[in-house]
Amino acid sequence: MEHAIVRTTDVTKSFQLGDHTLEVLKGISLTISTGRYISIMGPSGSGKSTLFNMIGGLDKPTSGKVFIDEVDVAQLDAYELAWLRCRKIGYIFQTFNLIPVMTALENVTLPMTFAGTGSDEANERGMELLKQVGLDQRYHHKPSELSGGQQQRVAVARALANTPAIILADEPTGNLDLTTGEEIITLLKQMSIERGVTVISATHDFKMLNVSDEVIWIRDGRIDKIEQRDELNISVGTIDEK
Template sequence: MRGEVVLKAVELYKSYHLGNVEVPALRGADLEVRRGEFVAIIGPSGSGKTTLLNILGLLDTPDSGELYVDGESVIGLDDDELSEIRLWKIGFVFQHYNLIPILTALENVEVPMILAGVPPKKRIKRARRLLQMVGIPHMAEHKPTEMSGGQQQRVAIARALANDPSIILADEPTGNLDTKSSEEIVNLMGTLNQEKGTTFVVVTHDLDVAKKADRILRIRDGRLYEVESL
């Protein structure tokens, strides 16, 4: 249901150790994201943005705090349980696309569905529909090296949507793109959010991305603060 809480973080703390030095990344970060929201998180390099996103995506664990995905506490779950939640509930979009170079666009989009045990005919049909949705059905049989950066990022977004996750987490999704491609990806995410109700949490330096968001949060000193305007 649109508006229900799909992701909730309470008092997240995370520090790293460089030799004998403890470097705090998160110092009590709180976050609540509702279904259908587009939330942007901004902040300077080293402010903890990527650490936060990795914890929200269950790729890293906090030192302390609570984290809920679709109302389920994920703290203390084992690796298999976390993998299952990532597979079904969380889609990822990365700055460097992270496509598998030997696979076509269609095959890359199929990967999460293969892991989820979706039958071949059904997953191929859905992969083609997703490539249509992100505007590149004609690239289905092309490999990443045969695509522009913007096209690769569209494939990555289609892949993130493959198992109809509760939320898409994007880490600098326009960071490697030229201005035109960046604008197209920003518009695509906005359209998916507005027309399909896709929930996005986007870490970004790109103010054009942030301006698409329903809410903008700034991370500072390991905590999140609401931004009224840019």
């Protein structure tokens, strides 16, 4: 069996809304193996984002367990969680979330700085990453001087800064037009293949399906179905026919 990078066992999550309790996740167990490209799909309000935040170590389950690289996230203290977020996981956001006061290169090297990498090495590796995403010419530009697609490319480079095991992408194409969105998807897929990094993305962009190894459909706080790549084409076909 392949090594499981993320494993959840019977995860539930409830939120207290005034008097009543809202159960967002109703028992989710899944295993994600290393190096795959996973899409989590589901309508808004399905609990997709909540599950996604659990997997990313950003939120703790009400019951059940989340293991990242076989470590129980609930057992970690603040320092260990910070280490996990810095070294193991790379985050990509729908709204890009580059630090507005920093240049592209500084944004890419920031996680390395947090990880304790020296300036020279960080700059060198940062430039290399920017080159891989095709933005080495614009390293000294601020995010406000870059287009949406370019900002997201910088964000991809930043997510790869500390060679993480997992890249978590939350609707990475949500704020981009069709072509630019496709470019980012291709870039993510390419990074996943070249670097063997596990990509997990929450999305309702059907373009994502074409590159995914596995699609997890969430509906009403439960796993609706999990489809592998070979089964996928069929269901995409049916969607197209509608």
